[in-house]
Amino acid sequence: xxxxxxxxxxxxxxxxxxxxxxxxxxxxxxxxxxxxxxxxxxxxxxxxxxxxxxxxxxxxxxxxxxxxxxxxxxxxxxxxxxxxxxxxxxxxxxxxxxxxxxxxxxxxxxxxxxxxxxxxxxxxxxxxxxxxxxxxxxxxxxxxxxxxxxxxxxxxxxxxxxxxxxxxxxxxxxxxxxxxxxxxxxxxxxxxxxxxxxxx
Numbered sequence: 096x097x098x099x100x101x102x103x104x105x106x107x108x109x110x111x112x113x114x115x116x117x118x119x120x121x122x123x124x125x126x127x128x129x130x131x132x133x134x135x136x137x138x139x140x141x142x143x144x145x146x147x148x149x150x151x152x153x154x155x156x157x158x159x160x161x162x163x164x165x166x167x168x169x170x171x172x173x174x175x176x177x178x179x180x181x182x183x184x185x186x187x188x189x190x191x192x193x194x195x196x197x198x199x200x201x202x203x204x205x206x207x208x209x210x211x212x213x214x215x216x217x218x219x220x221x222x223x224x225x226x227x228x229x230x231x232x233x234x235x236x237x238x239x240x241x242x243x244x245x246x247x248x249x250x251x252x253x254x255x256x257x258x259x260x261x262x263x264x265x266x267x268x269x270x271x272x273x274x275x276x277x278x279x280x281x282x283x284x285x286x287x288x289x290x291x292x293x294x295x
Contacts, residue, residue, distance in 0.1 A: 112149035128165035140272035
């Protein structure tokens with residue numbers, strides 16, 4: 096399982112600037128909502144992924160926003176970690192004060208300002224031995240990783256700290272395959288989902 100598979104809807108960006116949407120459960124009308132917003136459906140490793148090609152950030156922002164609001168009519172379990180829809184298209188993309196990087200199941204962070212370093216400490220990150228990056232003190236699963244990033248990004252946004260999130264997915268072909276269906280039902284109460292990232 097990947098962090099991409101945690102919420103009902105995951106919106107992200109590849110390193111080559113595609114914006115993508117992964118649906119982790121069937122949602123009524125989702126295909127119509129996404130294709131009407133300009134996304135193209137494509138099969139990747141056996142799952143349907145909806146893609147916007149690289150283009151003007153304002154176009155990606157508008158199209159992803161239209162899709163997001165359409166999908167929110169059917170689920171609130173939606174996480175948006177796309178970076179392609181974040182910056183002002185009238186300005187160059189700023190250097191981030193805070194950067195989160197997913198490398199498979201590992202999450203690291205770097206901070207360029209004291210304010211960003213302080214924020215990382217408040218969200219459970221500690222500096223590496225050489226002080227060049229930060230990691231989580233307590234190991235967590237994919238749900239935990241996603242929750243930490245979503246909360247920290249929202250906090251940073253509220254404080255005016257510029258954030259970049261790199262998902263470690265170079266191209267759409269590298270979007271992970273869906274998890275195998277469990278052979279038997281899982282019992283117990285469902286885990287609480289991550290706090291949702293701000294809408295467009």
